[in-house]
Amino acid sequence: MKVPLLDLKAQYATIKDEILPVVLAVMDSQWFIHGPSVKELEKLIASYSGCAAGVGVSSGTDALLCSLMALGVGPGDEVITTPFTFFATVGSIWRTGAKPVFADIEPDTFNIDPAKITAAVTDKTKAIIPVHLFGQMARMDPIMALADAHGLAVVEDAAQSIGATHKGLKAGSIGTTGCFSFYPSKNLSGLGDGGMIVTQSEALAKQLATLRNHGQTSTYKHKWVGGNFRLDSLSAAALVVKLAHLDEWSAKRRANAARYDKLFAGFDAIRTPTVRQGNVSVHNQYVIRVPQRRDELKDFLTSHDIHTAVYYPLCLHEQECFASLGYKRGDFPISEQAADEVLALPIYPELTDEQIKFVADKTMEFLA
Ligand SMILES: *Cc1c(COP(=O)(O)O)cnc(C)c1O
Secondary structure: OOEOOOOHHHHHHHHHHHHHHHHHHHHHHOOOEOOHHHHHHHHHHHHHOOOOEEEEEOOHHHHHHHHHHHOOOOOOOEEEEOOOOOHHHHHHHHHOOOEEEEOOEOOOOOOEOHHHHHHHOOOOEEEEEOEOHHHOOOOHHHHHHHHHHHOOEEEEEOOOOOOOEEOOEEOOOOOOEEEEEOOOOOOOOOOOOOEEEEEOOHHHHHHHHHHOEOOEEEOOEEOOOOOEOOOEHHHHHHHHHHHOOHHHHHHHHHHHHHHHHHHHOOOOOOEOOOOOOOEEOOOOOEEEEOOOOHHHHHHHHHHOOEOOEOOOOOOHHHOHHHHHHOOOOOOOHHHHHHHHHEEEEOOOOOOOHHHHHHHHHHHHHHHO
16 A cells, blocks of 8 residues: 555545636636736635735745735844744745744644743844644744734744634734745645735735735835745636635544544554644644654655655754854754654545554554
8 A cells, every 4th residue: 555645636636627627717818927816815815814815925935035024024133933844934034134033842732832932032033933833823822922012023834724723713813924835735735836925904915915026016116125926826726726625625634633643542652743722733744753763663664655754854943054043952952852753644635544544553563
């Protein structure tokens, strides 16, 4: 039996009849940049996320960068985030000229620890980027309280968590902006790179929409220096179709997670992921902790055609490109331990019960 980490062909087979006509309609229109499908998707995602507005952009990375640009983050500023995330979170801070400042994570959810953020705030802090990792939201209540007390912006990195909720509120709807990615490995994926910024502020949305198009306020008049952060009409058209299926796919991911939880119950050599009370996860990943022989387990599973991944093997404070920040190994021990122990098992919606059982059996066989 073969178990890929993700099977987009299986998903496509279920929606091909819906996708092809809308893609062909864009082809017939030859309106590839900011066609009607982009506006439609912006409205739908804003409403889906409980936000006032959405601004389509070229990627999750550009959603973060464009948000920080709109918030005026730049040289001399500090932005607090987690060292246990995808590179783009921190790369975006760096590219504005601001300094990334790290705060360690909570061991059970892998999300940033609000208490550690408090300890990292200085008079230079301008913003916080909580990352809702693997499909589960960070603890937004204390983060928002801290941000309000210090007048800080909050940019939610919700690239892995579209549709997740925290105490009933959707990912992306709580902070100053929320950033989604439509990269193929995300729960809602387009026809290539793409992303969306959501916000409760119409004024901010207007500024973001300007920044994504070189800061142009009217034809060839530029109020700010933005970039080309535009979303393709083709991708937007497909995303409109796929969004209608998202909740059903997320429910399947949750059911798959519950199956793994049950199969692994009582097996002490690994720790299954924790979903905190008050959170509904969309399980972009199902990440177990393997304190011993993680890499050997991964190789063993690969040899049985079970494909897994390590998100993330090296924390951001230890990356060569950020050496000048002066961090060293040992500075964020909970993140570092996570990097040594995590293993993401296949969790995509179309996975069969037999495949899940096979993955769990082989995992337990190796570690028993
Ligand atoms: C995928 C991802 C991004 C970047 O999104 P892209 O669309 O690939 O640019 C940012 N942050 C996190 C946590 C991600 O998982």
